[in-house]
Amino acid sequence: MNSKDIAKIAGVSRSTVSRVINNYPNVPPETKEKVLKVIKEYNYVPHASARMLRGKRSETIGIVIVDLKRDIHKIYDNVYFGPFTTAVIDFANQLGYKVLVITVYKVKDYKKVREVFYNKTIDGAIFIGIKNDDPDIKDLIEAGFKIAVVDQEIRDDEEDPFNKSIIVNMDNVNGAYEATKYLIGLGHTEIAHITGDMEKLSGFARLEGYKKALKEAGIPFKSRLVVKGDFVEESGYKAAYKLFKKAKPTAIFASNDQMAIGAMQALEEMGYKVPEDVSIIGFDDITISRYLKPALTTMSASLLQMAELAVVNLIKSIEEELGITAKFVVPVKLVERESCKRLNISKEKEDTEYAISMRR
Amino acid sequence: MNSKDIAKIAGVSRSTVSRVINNYPNVPPETKEKVLKVIKEYNYVPHASARMLRGKRSETIGIVIVDLKRDIHKIYDNVYFGPFTTAVIDFANQLGYKVLVITVYKVKDYKKVREVFYNKTIDGAIFIGIKNDDPDIKDLIEAGFKIAVVDQEIRDDEEDPFNKSIIVNMDNVNGAYEATKYLIGLGHTEIAHITGDMEKLSGFARLEGYKKALKEAGIPFKSRLVVKGDFVEESGYKAAYKLFKKAKPTAIFASNDQMAIGAMQALEEMGYKVPEDVSIIGFDDITISRYLKPALTTMSASLLQMAELAVVNLIKSIEEELGITAKFVVPVKLVERESCKRLNISKEKEDTEYAISMRR
DNA sequence: CTGAAAGCGCTTACAG
């Protein structure tokens, strides 16, 4: 079944069939109806490749999930990429776009991405999990492809390639600042920080927010209270052990929830109770966090909103064929749960003060 | 940049360029090298649509995530579809295939699926979250498209359309049987069951396994101990309340972990302790389950293995162009954690017996 | 070993 067959059966030319399919105005209602009837009857759908070859868009966007320095299948149970990807698919579908998912576990996997761009399989793509200033992505942007990136520094330099892409970030600095300030507000001064992957904006920006809050409160920054992680659970676990070998913080700000969970595990093994002995706050508000005992206090941004901004603006940029260069910073808010408490000055005051930090 | 340009620059014909790209044997090494150099230099990638129009496969499979009777965005934080989808993408990519993700929230969304099949965007598809005997999928199979389905009854009827597809299931009956038997082995006889969606194989097959275990142990089946759920957390929550209004089971077998989690929440609200007052076992072993307090005992099957079976056999069926009709039943095993304990005959014996049920 | 030519299934100026 192709347009020629349909034309023959409907008693018109292929041109007319095409006009009907593309909903052109210059087709009289009766002709249109006649053709539509045949199309329906034969379950005819125009060959996508033929249309694209004639210059139609593929109406497909890619979502590129980058997870370097990890083995294959590790995003398998990733609690962050999954929800974001689903949200992207849903918003894109709503706008009539299909979504191709591409995973990048090694730098050379970027070849897959270049291919689908150059061979016109996709009209544009959203990148997540990327490090800051990634040269492979930079090249693609410079080649003129439509791209949205999540978690990328917004630079002042007008000439920077990333300025030609759509950027969607969480308000990392402010979120980290608020998280740290919250702990300070509970009376803590010995506040540790488990950092994220420092090659990513969310890694170094959250450290910056932590420092900013300390500085503002007049608490001296101590490098022994900062230990490096890389955003996965295990790194949080190891970081907590390393931390308590050289220091005795009363509170920890972990750069994401997964590391907070790993740290809580280590804390439990070392015999510290959360939040009685150590308060801990995370970042991201992943699904698991509310099921933990104690439920994890954390900083939350709307992944849904981020996905929507990326999708809507990417598609706008594709369809208007002009380089949209929007930049978005999504707000982050505190989700108080059970993993932080007021530092107890004296044992007697504990109960009442605990009650205060318990309200959700 | 197209093959004509490359041909001109390399000083050969388009035919030869094509032969090099497709790695045909009848090209002398020098010619091949010359052409390859130009291709590399100009970053040339053949237009995917043009190749497909000439009959090449799209080398893209679809993964269709069906989630009917729910609002949009609900699979957003689905703990089951996400990991499975990622696993499918990874296995497909390994075999050189791209993956298009399609969500179906309403029956009419199947239109999207038909479209990508008929317009040749995908070579085949894997369906998950489907109800048993879905007519929309049946039509697609009968139209001759290559399809793999997860969670679909394996029928004896040779003529049944689904017999022309690839089927991958968990061993639902046996898993449910083992779960129930495990509770019986702990001394329970008042064992409730929160069912899954009864339109799905995993829903009714797990009920069947539950019944089978009771029967074998000579425990009479009581309909007041069975309450309907539909595989989501909230339904487990409601089911638990309904259950305890009319009965006092000492153990619950929930048809999946999400409902078990909902039930645990309700149990806590009603003042029952898990596992001291009520034992509970789930099914699926989702990521959250091991973080719960008490950690959830559950039945686990390898999603990775299921995804691999579906992908590998679908692609085999696409490439060999013959209707592969493989059927797979993936084994399910018990994961003992903390949510079940031996029914205490007398309070005194409790401690020692609890220790037994505690080993993981 | 290599090139000229046909054709995959569409869309779209062009002519009427």
Add this chain to the structure above:
DNA sequence: CTGAAAGCGCTTACAG
């Protein structure tokens, strides 16, 4: 309002 024809960028018999 409608059709004949060109052409998108490839691949592949065919001929040499």
